[in-house]
Amino acid sequence: MNFELTEEQLMIQQAARDYxxxxxxxxxxERDANATFPAKHVKALAExxxxxxxxxxxxxxxxxxxISYVLAMEELSKIDASMSVIVSVNNSLVxxxxxxxxxxxxxENFLKPLASGEKIGAFLLSEPEAGSDATSQRTIAEDKGDxxxxxxxxNWITNANxxxxxxxxxxxxxxxxxxxxxxxxxxxxxxxISLGPHEDKMGMRxxxxxxxxxxxxxxxxxxRIGEEGFGFTFAMKILEGGRIGIAAQALxxxxxxxxRAVAYAKERKxxxxxxxxxxxxxxxxxxxxxxxxxxxxxxxxxAWLKDKGEAFGVASAMxxxxxxxxxxxxxxxxxxxxxxxxxxxxxxxxxxxREAKLTQIYEGTSEIQKIVISRSLLR
Amino acid sequence: MKxxxxxxxxxxxxxxxxxxxxxxxxxxxxVQWIINPWDEFALTRAMELKEAYAGAIxxxxxxxxxxxxxxxxxxxxxxxxADKAIRIDAEAKDAFFVATQLAQIxxxxxLILAGIEASDYNGSAVGGMLxxxxxxxxxxxxxxxxLKDDKLLVTREIDGGNQHLLCTxxxxxxxQKGIAKEVRIPAMRGIMMARTKPLEVIAPxxxxxxxxxxxxxxxxxxAACKMVAEDNVKELVRLLKEEAKVL
Ligand SMILES: Cc1cc2nc3c(=O)[nH]c(=O)nc-3n(C[C@H](O)[C@H](O)[C@H](O)COP(=O)(O)OP(=O)(O)OC[C@H]3O[C@@H](n4cnc5c(N)ncnc54)[C@H](O)[C@@H]3O)c2cc1C
Numbered sequence: 001m002n003f004e005l006t007e008e009q010l011m012i013q014q015a016a017r018d019y020x021x022x023x024x025x026x027x028x029x030e031r032d033a034n035a036t037f038p039a040k041h042v043k044a045l046a047e048x049x050x051x052x053x054x055x056x057x058x059x060x061x062x063x064x065x066x067i068s069y070v071l072a073m074e075e076l077s078k079i080d081a082s083m084s085v086i087v088s089v090n091n092s093l094v095x096x097x098x099x100x101x102x103x104x105x106x107x108e109n110f111l112k113p114l115a116s117g118e119k120i121g122a123f124l125l126s127e128p129e130a131g132s133d134a135t136s137q138r139t140i141a142e143d144k145g146d147x148x149x150x151x152x153x154x155n156w157i158t159n160a161n162x163x164x165x166x167x168x169x170x171x172x173x174x175x176x177x178x179x180x181x182x183x184x185x186x187x188x189x190x191x192x193i194s195l196g197p198h199e200d201k202m203g204m205r206x207x208x209x210x211x212x213x214x215x216x217x218x219x220x221x222x223x224r225i226g227e228e229g230f231g232f233t234f235a236m237k238i239l240e241g242g243r244i245g246i247a248a249q250a251l252x253x254x255x256x257x258x259x260r261a262v263a264y265a266k267e268r269k270x271x272x273x274x275x276x277x278x279x280x281x282x283x284x285x286x287x288x289x290x291x292x293x294x295x296x297x298x299x300x301x302x303a304w305l306k307d308k309g310e311a312f313g314v315a316s317a318m319x320x321x322x323x324x325x326x327x328x329x330x331x332x333x334x335x336x337x338x339x340x341x342x343x344x345x346x347x348x349x350x351x352x353x354r355e356a357k358l359t360q361i362y363e364g365t366s367e368i369q370k371i372v373i374s375r376s377l378l379r
Numbered sequence: 380m381k382x383x384x385x386x387x388x389x390x391x392x393x394x395x396x397x398x399x400x401x402x403x404x405x406x407x408x409x410v411q412w413i414i415n416p417w418d419e420f421a422l423t424r425a426m427e428l429k430e431a432y433a434g435a436i437x438x439x440x441x442x443x444x445x446x447x448x449x450x451x452x453x454x455x456x457x458x459x460x461a462d463k464a465i466r467i468d469a470e471a472k473d474a475f476f477v478a479t480q481l482a483q484i485x486x487x488x489x490l491i492l493a494g495i496e497a498s499d500y501n502g503s504a505v506g507g508m509l510x511x512x513x514x515x516x517x518x519x520x521x522x523x524x525x526l527k528d529d530k531l532l533v534t535r536e537i538d539g540g541n542q543h544l545l546c547t548x549x550x551x552x553x554x555q556k557g558i559a560k561e562v563r564i565p566a567m568r569g570i571m572m573a574r575t576k577p578l579e580v581i582a583p584x585x586x587x588x589x590x591x592x593x594x595x596x597x598x599x600x601x602a603a604c605k606m607v608a609e610d611n612v613k614e615l616v617r618l619l620k621e622e623a624k625v626l
Contacts, residue, residue: 007451008570011458015564022561049567062567 005067012068015048016075024080031082031206032351035198037162038083038206046117050087052095055115059099059107066303070248074296077252078259081355082206084252088245089158090114094121097167097238098185101225110165110185122163122188124154124212125235132368134235135178139214141170148172148184148224150217156362160195160210164188168219169235172228181231184223192217203354240313242363243320244302250323250359251295257334257352258288264338281337288330295323314376321369324359331356380548382429383488384422385481385506386441386456387415388449389499396597403592405499414452416556417494423559424524425492426460432526438462440488444471444480450578457573458565464578474504475589481505482512483584489548490531495520495555506553515549522557
């Protein structure tokens with residue numbers, strides 16, 4: 001076993017840290033307050049190569065491994081999880097999906113500008129009536145010979161407005177239930193697509209989330225990813241990888257909150273001494289540190305398995321469930337350690353706490369991760 | 380024109396510095412190493428110039444005197460965009476030693492950039508010594524650098540203003556941080572390209588040390604800061620008189 005990071009992994013971690021601490025921090029509070037999309041940061045991170053980190057350089061990607069991706073996601077998320085979810089959706093759902101399962105035409109036309117970050121993508125699986133239960137897809141893609149005709153509504157779509165490319169999951173054969181689900185890649189500008197209003201969210205407020213309506217949208221046949229009926233397997237496989245990204249996001253929220261709590265506890269005085277000298281606070285920090293370290297190890301283990309080409313679905317479910325749950329705990333404790341100051345926006349920890357909550361919900365709730373994990377035990 | 384940027388390998392500026400047992404050096408256990416901040420600004424400016432005058436500047440090379448442990452720092456310089464790195468394989472114990480080592484490779488570069496100091500021992504000596512050893516002109520405290528035809532436009536900060544010089548090459552410029560606005564973060568593409576860029580290791584020449592560190596000392600610890608309410612001048616005067624004993 002070897003816990004050492006390579007020189008390149010350290011360099012990428014440092015690059016992400018530098019960008020986050022130098023640039024993202026500048027306007028993160030303002031973007032959170034006004035729910036404005038971080039367009040300039042998306043552009044800058046694209047230039048640095050963070051929008052398609054793991055894609056083959058042949059298709060404009062960064063050619064880096066999943067471990068590097070975890071390191072980058074942690075560093076970005078310490079400062080700004082709204083930004084890091086944009087990075088995560090583009091990298092591990094959209095680019096990964098096209099890189100792994102797209103054909104040459106789709107890679108040339110859709111993957112290349114997504115991997116370079118010139119464009120960004122969105123992943124459209126959830127529906128008003130299909131969240132945890134992704135099998136009950138109501139969006140229909142009807143075979144019309146040379147194209148499919150799509151009708152239906154997708155819900156909670158991250159990057160819905162800012163994306164140029166959509167990966168869409170829809171039902172092509174309702175009789176076959178989830179075996180009749182198919183995946184597509186398409187332009188967001190296709191006629192017949194319209195967006196619901198920007199969701200006014202509790203956290204991750206500067207990422208744009210909308211519902212997306214499809215009314216007689218024509219999708220060319222060459223935009224189908226894999227065969228008809230492959231869509232559900234496709235979505236589940238992609239989410240296995242995506243969960244590593246969200247797990248690393250949750251990890252970053254927790255480790256960012258821990259860093260702030262440690263700094264504050266050393267500085268803040270009560271009863272004549274730094275609050276860190278009160279053991280009740282020191283022990284809180286200790287508990288938080290153990291949880292963060294565990295979450296980091298789970299994330300890196302899942303990434304390591306993926307990089308080795310081994311099965312990583314259960315490992316990524318464990319990483320996602322644990323990291324998300326402890327992110328909620330650790331950010332809450334960080335607010336507690338900050339006392340009243342923790343409850344105001346200037347000190348960031350209340351925002352980290354609001355953001356942490358989402359990591360327990362999207363890309364599979366904590367309950368759903370436990371279903372995945374327990375099924376693997378009881379098989 | 381070929382540019383050489385001297386790269387010091389120094390502890391990260393947030394490191395809590397501890398000394399070794401006999402107090403003649405820094406305890407390097409657990410230290411994270413970075414490019415000396417002044418050198419990083421110099422490298423950034425060199426890259427900007429190369430991009431702005433692609434025809435006139437053929438390459439940017441970085442050089443360091445150090446053991447193999449300094450190679451990650453050199454590879455970061457390659458990732459940021461340098462074309463080639465040279466490491467002279469010897470421990471960089473004092474400025475004269477370092478300058479004599481660099482002198483063996485530096486002569487062929489029309490422009491050499493050295494940081495005005497290094498954030499480890501802040502010696503501020505290598506640049507000047509190297510210019511002397513190479514017998515070439517040097518300008519210190521450079522805060523601006525540009526190309527003008529085949530000459531260099533150099534800005535120096537002087538007391539109360541700036542001095543603008545037109546310099547011929549070859550030149551050694553000893554630079555301040557203001558030389559570039561913001562240091563660059565290496566991009567993924569650069570990190571990947573650094574894998575295949577040359578990192579040449581050269582044997583040291585016979586040289587000697589001009590100095591040796593007898594003892595390092597930490598500054599006295601700062602006393603805690605006391606806040607006095609803005610309308611309480613009386614208390615401030617009392618504190619200055621009775622506690623700080625400066626009045
Ligand atoms: C801000 C945001 C961004 C999102 N981005 C995207 C996106 O880009 N693309 C996309 O496709 N989706 C996205 N989602 C959707 C997200 O993945 C779903 O919200 C999530 O899967 C949960 O689905 P649901 O909201 O319908 O909750 P439900 O499925 O209705 O779940 C409600 C509760 O019941 C629990 N539950 C459900 N089934 C079980 C069970 N069998 N056993 C135990 N408990 C169960 C759940 O864990 C949860 O606690 C996003 C959501 C949000 C809030």
